[in-house]
Amino acid sequence: MDDQTTQWKPELSNQKGPKYLALVRALREGIRAGKLLPGQKLPTVRDLAWRLGVTPGTVARGYQIATQEGLLQAEVGRGTFVSIQSGRLGPTESVYPLMSYEHSEGIVDFRSPILPDVGQVAALAKAMAEAAREVDDQYLKYPGLRRDEYCREAVVNWFPAGCSVRPLAQPENIVLTLGGQNGLSLVLQCCLRGDRPVVFAEELAYPGFRHAVRLHRAEIQPIALDEEGMIPEALDRAARRYNGQLVFITPDAQNPTAVRMSTKRRLEIVEVARRHNLQIVEDDCYTAPVNDLPAFRAIAPERAWYVTSLSKTISAGMRFGIVVAPEGMGEAGRLTAQHSYFGLPRPVTDIVTRLLNSGEALRLRLAAQAEMDRRLKLAINILGGYEISWQEGLSFLWLRLPLGWRGSTFVRMAEAEGVLLRSADEYVLQDGHAPNAVRIALAGGVTENMMCQALGRLTGILQSQPNEIPV
Numbered sequence: 001m002d003d004q005t006t007q008w009k010p011e012l013s014n015q016k017g018p019k020y021l022a023l024v025r026a027l028r029e030g031i032r033a034g035k036l037l038p039g040q041k042l043p044t045v046r047d048l049a050w051r052l053g054v055t056p057g058t059v060a061r062g063y064q065i066a067t068q069e070g071l072l073q074a075e076v077g078r079g080t081f082v083s084i085q086s087g088r089l090g091p092t093e094s095v096y097p098l099m100s101y102e103h104s105e106g107i108v109d110f111r112s113p114i115l116p117d118v119g120q121v122a123a124l125a126k127a128m129a130e131a132a133r134e135v136d137d138q139y140l141k142y143p144g145l146r147r148d149e150y151c152r153e154a155v156v157n158w159f160p161a162g163c164s165v166r167p168l169a170q171p172e173n174i175v176l177t178l179g180g181q182n183g184l185s186l187v188l189q190c191c192l193r194g195d196r197p198v199v200f201a202e203e204l205a206y207p208g209f210r211h212a213v214r215l216h217r218a219e220i221q222p223i224a225l226d227e228e229g230m231i232p233e234a235l236d237r238a239a240r241r242y243n244g245q246l247v248f249i250t251p252d253a254q255n256p257t258a259v260r261m262s263t264k265r266r267l268e269i270v271e272v273a274r275r276h277n278l279q280i281v282e283d284d285c286y287t288a289p290v291n292d293l294p295a296f297r298a299i300a301p302e303r304a305w306y307v308t309s310l311s312k313t314i315s316a317g318m319r320f321g322i323v324v325a326p327e328g329m330g331e332a333g334r335l336t337a338q339h340s341y342f343g344l345p346r347p348v349t350d351i352v353t354r355l356l357n358s359g360e361a362l363r364l365r366l367a368a369q370a371e372m373d374r375r376l377k378l379a380i381n382i383l384g385g386y387e388i389s390w391q392e393g394l395s396f397l398w399l400r401l402p403l404g405w406r407g408s409t410f411v412r413m414a415e416a417e418g419v420l421l422r423s424a425d426e427y428v429l430q431d432g433h434a435p436n437a438v439r440i441a442l443a444g445g446v447t448e449n450m451m452c453q454a455l456g457r458l459t460g461i462l463q464s465q466p467n468e469i470p471v
Contacts, residue, residue, distance in 0.1 A: 023062030108454035113395035116444030131350040143343030151349040154356040175333035177321035180285035180309035232268035239276035256439035
């Protein structure tokens with residue numbers, strides 16, 4: 001990116017509403033009109049505030065919203081730039097970052113886990129054919145508040161024996177959603193109140209959650225992490241300062257750092273949540289292998305929402321998510337789903353019910369995790385000389401870069417070699433600290449040889465001297 005700062009100065013005096021929103025609109029218009037080019041560096045918060053005659057807080061808030069929308073990209077130590085992605089926008093296209101990607105032949109995409117086919121295609125085809133033979137007049141009706149009960153009963157079979165959520169996943173506590181992302185949005189709809197509600201999240205957090213929070217006109221306050229995940233004392237301090245309503249946590253497979261939270265830490269988080277009356281959103285969409293640690297839903301059944309999906313191990317295209325609501329909140333969650341999207345389509349619930357009741361879904365889940373674990377071990381053998389965090393059976397790992405490397409620089413160098421990664425910058429809020437690290441998600445859609453060659457190219461880049469690489 002070009003470090004030469006643009007002299008762009010928007011005209012905000014004739015725009016209605018809060019100045020920070022006027023700044024966001026001006027950024028959108030400037031990018032679409034070609035006045036702001038991808039990669040251009042924007043003025044500092046203080047400099048632009050002085051030029052516009054507004055407070056630095058106004059500019060900082062506008063920059064933060066524009067960054068979360070994907071218009072801008074903030075790089076720690078360098079400044080704020082017009083996003084490279086924004087150069088692809090037409091006059092009517094969305095400014096929001098894509099949640100999934102299309103890319104050219106020969107590119108190895110390590111940005112999001114890509115499922116290997118361990119029999120899902122054949123199993124889905126069989127279940128679809130069976131469902132098609134039993135189509136009846138229920139397909140003429142709306143899904144209804146209780147017509148998906150047969151599928152909610154089958155969902156219990158998704159949770160392996162030994163999983164602490166299984167005995168709690170009773171049909172009355174379950175809400176079916178259009179994937180995990182939709183599940184997160186549904187929980188926000190159920191929990192958030194007021195004009196600008198505050199939610200707490202891990203300082204490095206799944207970008208999709210931030211986008212969901214923004215769509216609900218809420219604000220995120222980041223909470224510091226350590227080697228076990230969210231720090232209870234940091235959450236307590238933030239809850240004392242801000243009137244928060246909800247805390248978002250990934251305890252079993254923290255995304256992106258791949259760390260796991262101990263039972264002791266979970267109990268401490270619950271104590272803070274009860275003290276400040278916070279709802280807990282527990283994201284388990286990566287469904288790491290079963291362990292003996294209790295889910296938040298088991299520790300705090302009165303306030304914990306457990307969100308998972310079939311996307312990471314069975315099928316991302318089916319868009320099937322599961323929310324295990326707190327005790328007594330299942331009906332409220334299903335009513336919210338009805339008001340949002342009338343419930344899941346009947347073909348989806350019919351197909352998934354067959355996969356769940358036959359045991360095929362669980363078998364495929366374990367097979368997919370085994371295949372990802374095999375690929376993970378290949379990745380560890382190639383990258384083992386560097387500082388990495390990982391878990392057995394998990395479909396991504398966290399690479400801390402050697403001294404002198406920036407995450408954004410490494411990602412650009414990898415892209416030039418045909419390898420796509422996610423930098424820590426994509427997981428941090430604008431005013432948060434981004435470590436020099438990248439997340440590497442496993443590519444199950446390419447051959448092992450192609451995957452290993454791509455990882456080899458990454459080690460080749462790491463062996464370069466950072467000061468030889470243009471920043």
